[in-house]
Amino acid sequence: MSGHSTYVPQSAIGRWFESRLPILGLMHGSFVSYPTPRNLNYMWTFGAMLSFMLVAQIITGIVLAMHYTPHVDFAFASVEHIMRDVNWGWFMRYAHANGASMFFIAVYMHMFRGLYYGSYKAPREVLWILGVIIFLLMMATAFMGYVLPWGQMSFWGATVITNLFSAIPLVGEAITTWLWGGYSVDNPTLNRFFSLHYLLPFMLVGIVILHVWALHVVGQNNPAGVEVKNVQRDTLAFTPYATAKDSFALVLFLIVFAWFIFYVPNYLGHADNYIEANPLVTPAHIVPEWYFLPFYAILRAIPSKLGGVVAMFGSIAVLAFLPWLDTSKVKSASFRPVYKVFFWVFVLVSIGLGYLGAMPAEGGYVIAARILTAYYFGFFLLIMPLLGMFETPKAVPATIADAVLAKRGNVVMNPAE
Amino acid sequence: MSESTFVEPTRRDMLYIATGAFAAVGAGAVVWPFISQMNPDASTVALASTEVDIAAIPEGGILTVKWRGKPVFIRHRTKKEIEEAVTTPIASLPDPQTDQARVKKADWLVVVGVCTHLGCVPLGAPGSRGDYDGWFCPCHGSHYDTSGRIRRGPAPTNLVVPQYDFLTDTKLRIG
Numbered sequence A: 001m002s003g004h005s006t007y008v009p010q011s012a013i014g015r016w017f018e019s020r021l022p023i024l025g026l027m028h029g030s031f032v033s034y035p036t037p038r039n040l041n042y043m044w045t046f047g048a049m050l051s052f053m054l055v056a057q058i059i060t061g062i063v064l065a066m067h068y069t070p071h072v073d074f075a076f077a078s079v080e081h082i083m084r085d086v087n088w089g090w091f092m093r094y095a096h097a098n099g100a101s102m103f104f105i106a107v108y109m110h111m112f113r114g115l116y117y118g119s120y121k122a123p124r125e126v127l128w129i130l131g132v133i134i135f136l137l138m139m140a141t142a143f144m145g146y147v148l149p150w151g152q153m154s155f156w157g158a159t160v161i162t163n164l165f166s167a168i169p170l171v172g173e174a175i176t177t178w179l180w181g182g183y184s185v186d187n188p189t190l191n192r193f194f195s196l197h198y199l200l201p202f203m204l205v206g207i208v209i210l211h212v213w214a215l216h217v218v219g220q221n222n223p224a225g226v227e228v229k230n231v232q233r234d235t236l237a238f239t240p241y242a243t244a245k246d247s248f249a250l251v252l253f254l255i256v257f258a259w260f261i262f263y264v265p266n267y268l269g270h271a272d273n274y275i276e277a278n279p280l281v282t283p284a285h286i287v288p289e290w291y292f293l294p295f296y297a298i299l300r301a302i303p304s305k306l307g308g309v310v311a312m313f314g315s316i317a318v319l320a321f322l323p324w325l326d327t328s329k330v331k332s333a334s335f336r337p338v339y340k341v342f343f344w345v346f347v348l349v350s351i352g353l354g355y356l357g358a359m360p361a362e363g364g365y366v367i368a369a370r371i372l373t374a375y376y377f378g379f380f381l382l383i384m385p386l387l388g389m390f391e392t393p394k395a396v397p398a399t400i401a402d403a404v405l406a407k408r409g410n411v412v413m414n415p416a417e
Numbered sequence B: 001m002s003e004s005t006f007v008e009p010t011r012r013d014m015l016y017i018a019t020g021a022f023a024a025v026g027a028g029a030v031v032w033p034f035i036s037q038m039n040p041d042a043s044t045v046a047l048a049s050t051e052v053d054i055a056a057i058p059e060g061g062i063l064t065v066k067w068r069g070k071p072v073f074i075r076h077r078t079k080k081e082i083e084e085a086v087t088t089p090i091a092s093l094p095d096p097q098t099d100q101a102r103v104k105k106a107d108w109l110v111v112v113g114v115c116t117h118l119g120c121v122p123l124g125a126p127g128s129r130g131d132y133d134g135w136f137c138p139c140h141g142s143h144y145d146t147s148g149r150i151r152r153g154p155a156p157t158n159l160v161v162p163q164y165d166f167l168t169d170t171k172l173r174i175g
Helices: A012-018 A023-031 A042-065 A075-084 A089-117 A125-147 A152-167 A172-180 A187-218 A238-263 A290-301 A305-325 A337-358 A363-390 A400-408 B011-036 B042-046 B079-087
Strands: A035-037 A235-237 B050-053 B062-067 B070-076 B108-112 B133-137 B142-145 B150-152 B164-166 B171-174
Touching: A012 A023, A023 A238, A035 A238, A042 A089, A042 A187, A042 A238, A075 A089, A089 A125, A089 A238, A089 A290, A089 A337, A125 A152, A125 A187, A125 A290, A125 A305, A152 A172, A152 A187, A152 A305, A172 A187, A235 A238, A290 A305, A290 A337, A290 A363, A305 A363, A337 A363, B050 B062, B108 B171
Parallel strands: none
Antiparallel strands: A035 A235, B050 B171, B062 B070, B070 B108, B133 B142, B142 B150, B164 B171
């Protein structure tokens, strides 16, 4: 959509280099002259925050790996060593641990944004599916990272999650033994989790590059959900417009991040993880990190082992099929009065599942979790396909510029001209 | 409509298929070590058995020992507990098994202390044994009876009975 780059470097050295490796032109086309729809709102700033968080996690993680020991006898102590002895170690660890939470806050906002504005619809199916893969890799990375401090929650979280694979008929036991490298979660498990926890973020970088590439091929969706028709009228250059907006949003995001690191660094963690792992005693109440709670609630809502595991993985896999499950011709929920209601109920249901995932699996909590799980799947598998056929959408603006005009009620100036 | 024409396979086609097949076998042979290295190593497999002195376990007591990194419960059952386990109608069980099939001596129940749902260690202290006097798993609410059989909750099967032998009346070898 950006078209052929017409970028010519200003300096002679720049021109010499560009004719041999056109990387400056690629950067210019991707992050400076790249046209962004002029009606983007602040929900479109989470992509920048996610990029920032990925880099921040990699940097703090590399530092932590310099001081951490991946062995069952030393891992717990080495984390305390980082906290007490290593210069600025407490800062690195709190930034990394809370960074994971900030990463998930941003990714959930990013995903709900896509869900509300129909960002998964043609021609953005591949872009969306790459996003689902990124989400899965993030979850795997976060899970393995949480095991490394080798506290009670680390150990038992690892035990419960790896045991999910034992639900697979016939080969389940063999797969879990293979994952563990033994007959339970033990030193070989910790070692390989450390290795993979270091590897996966770089795979994430690779998929993120594909995600951004796919984004730049089809162009950004926008609150009106209509495609760019006239680059002059409908778009603004990425720099300075999107760059400045993303930077401002990032500052606000960093204030929240800093508040967590410096004021409530353990608020999102569990006290049990400050007890060293003990394979003979399970904590009375095992809870995953907050960002896994809705999926954990779905797992526990199904009264069968295999069924629970299938439902949990299915709740993520279903996202990949959204482009074909949603039959509506209109992208943005702004013009879909009925979908909008179902969407906000879905948001509440997701939060509700998160709450139930933290509660004990008994009595009324289980019944509530079953009802919310039914809505979760119903939203994707019934409401989305049917609503597209029965809902009467509101009039959609013909172009992005028209959408802006309708809102402002006056003539749009085009600063690009 | 496309016209189908039959082309006689050539010597060249045969060479392509043979080369491709050879490359596939070669790739598989190289991938296997990378998969297999993740399975339990020789030192882990070597820790396969452990011996336990059970003389000191009082009636009604449970000793927890570590075997292959997992807890094993050795329970000295009371008369009442044995009675409960034996008289339970088999048809009412999610994973039907008689008590006799799960013990070598009625007084002693030996089971792997790992919930068959998702691997937590069930609680067996008096007062937290669940609704069937056996064990209760706090993670997802599975209740086991005095024979270690699943009675209620998400666990699909009974607690596993490991391989074990009575070396003497008071000495047990697990594994």
